[in-house]
Amino acid sequence: AQSVAQPEDQVNVAEGNPLTVKCTYSVSGNPYLFWYVQYPNRGLQFLLKYITGDNLVKGSYGFEAEFNKSQTSFHLKKPSALVSDSALYFCAVRPSGTYKYIFGTGTRLKVLA
Amino acid sequence: KAGVTQTPRYLIKTRGQQVTLSCSPISGHRSVSWYQQTPGQGLQFLFEYFSETQRNKGNFPGRFSGRQFSNSRSEMNVSTLELGDSALYLCASSWTGGANTEAFFGQGTRLTVV
Numbered sequence: 001a002q003s004v005a006q007p008e009d010q011v012n013v014a015e016g017n018p019l020t021v022k023c024t025y026s027v028s029g030n031p032y033l034f035w036y037v038q039y040p041n042r043g044l045q046f047l048l049k050y051i052t053g054d055n056l057v058k059g060s061y062g063f064e065a066e067f068n069k070s071q072t073s074f075h076l077k078k079p080s081a082l083v084s085d086s087a088l089y090f091c092a093v094r095p096s097g098t099y100k101y102i103f104g105t106g107t108r109l110k111v112l113a
Numbered sequence: 114k115a116g117v118t119q120t121p122r123y124l125i126k127t128r129g130q131q132v133t134l135s136c137s138p139i140s141g142h143r144s145v146s147w148y149q150q151t152p153g154q155g156l157q158f159l160f161e162y163f164s165e166t167q168r169n170k171g172n173f174p175g176r177f178s179g180r181q182f183s184n185s186r187s188e189m190n191v192s193t194l195e196l197g198d199s200a201l202y203l204c205a206s207s208w209t210g211g212a213n214t215e216a217f218f219g220q221g222t223r224l225t226v227v
Contacts, residue, residue, distance in 0.1 A: 032212045032213050034215060036218075041220070041223075042220055042221075043117070043119075043203055043205075043218035043219050043220045043221050044203065044205075044218040045218070046215045046216070046217065049213075049215055051213045090156065094212040094213070095212065096212050097212065098169055098212060099144065099146065099161040099163070099168050099169045099210040099211075099212070100146060100158040100161060100169050100171065101146075101148075101156070101158065101216070102158075103148075103155060103156040104155075105155050106155060106156075
């Protein structure tokens with residue numbers, strides 16, 4: 001079965017420190033991987049995606065993600081966290097040949113001033 | 114460029130009633146999909162439409178239905194509402210809905226069933 005796992009319900013990090021939000025996936029075929037962020041009472045905002053090519057993907061707001069095929073991971077990173085980064089982050093996979101996302105359970109990021 | 118617009122933003126309904134939610138995609142986007150978000154189940158795929166045709170359906174009962182119009186606007190309908198249908202319903206649009214394309218989400222309709 002195709003799935004996405006976000007092992008941490010919450011991640012706390014001090015402002016200015018690097019942050020990592022973890023994601024692993026299980027999918028047949030080529031993985032198309034995405035990160036979205038959700039602020040309170042809002043929809044999901046697209047951050048970045050991995051389709052093919054370079055394993056390090058750069059996205060919006062200074063975020064980047066590293067695709068690791070051998071570990072089936074797609075961790076979200078940012079070199080220096082801001083308090084305004086505090087939100088709910090979702091990793092998702094779009095199985096090839098389908099038109100839907102399979103989302104992870106989400107990780108709440110809390111950046112402390 | 115206007116984003117994805119969902120109406121209404123909030124809705125309170127009684128058990129047994131039916132409800133219709135509306136989604137206007139980004140101009141030019143022809144794929145519209147719907148998701149249900151709840152604290153317990155997370156984000157669950159409902160269905161996806163492209164050029165008025167449903168291409169994918171999630172594992173929801175037949176009480177959940179949708180449609181897409183020729184201008185790509187979409188509606189979803191839930192009949193015989195149950196308490197468990199209380200959720201944030203999110204609509205997303207994209208150019209083609211292909212697996213390698215990102216979707217853009219609306220702010221959602223928060224449905225409360227009492």
